Amino acid sequence: MDREKIYVSTKNGYKGDSGSEWRKRLETSLSRLEVDYIDFYNSHSLGWDAFQTGFGAKGGPIDEAQKAKDEGLIRYLAFSTHDSAANIINLINTGAFASMTLQYNILNRANEEAIATAHEKGMGVAIMGTVAGGRLAQPNEDIQKLRAGIAKSSAEIAIRFVLSNPGVSTALSGMNAIEQVEENVVTASRTEPLTPEEKIQVLESLEENKKLADLYCTGCGYCMPCPNGVDIPTNFLYMNYYRVYGLRDYARQQYAMLKEKSLEEMDVPSWADTCVECGECEPKCPQEIPIIKQLKETHSTLS
Ligand code: SF4
């Protein structure tokens, strides 16, 4: 096999500030993959806090990564992340990375500014969650409506939507049948993923769906930060998955993951049930959403 034609991408999950520990894991990656170099070496699930105290700390993994690049063991340093859009922009602005992998799909466009910032700086952008963990591929009346007259399946419209963003270099999509591989190859081979008119049609249809919901959180973030750490827009995003798009299992799963991530990081109790009802957020919401009441409903529905 011609090695130059294959791009190898993998992750290093080390979160501490020891360069030698990071290096040990790089050497494990190289030997397990049986390669002399890795094209894209990602710092796994990197957040801004972890960058400052771990990966990016002076004399830490970041210096070891530069050394590994000089030795030809890594071609491009990259990161994958689930952090907030603002923190992703902080990571981009460090100038340390050539590429990133992050969530973005037709239902969750919170990372659009981060993608544009990376694009401006010439970084590669890989998208995970393109088809929302396969949920956008499942037949659902509201999701099906989005593709009316544009695409054969909702998976196709989801991939075309992501690829039509000029900042996106590649879209990842899990596949478990050869037919899905074939369909995705055809979709990704299109010269124009979505025409500007088709994109407007999809976005208008999404807005229409949202307006039908009682809870019309635009994700603007004006209510933030919550002094108790509640991530209000993300909780409401998941409630919208449930209520507006009928993605019930997916919404519950995402909510459980939010709680799990918060517990892992201990000091960030971001899920809806941790609201202490201080009332600080409500006057700041331009949509006049009764946030406290809606958070309660979000928790009882999704937990
Ligand atoms: S009412 Fe709840 S969500 Fe709003 S600021 Fe207070 S603790 Fe945070």
Ligand code: SF4
């Ligand atoms: S201010 Fe209101 S609309 Fe904006 S994110 Fe917060 S709850 Fe949603």
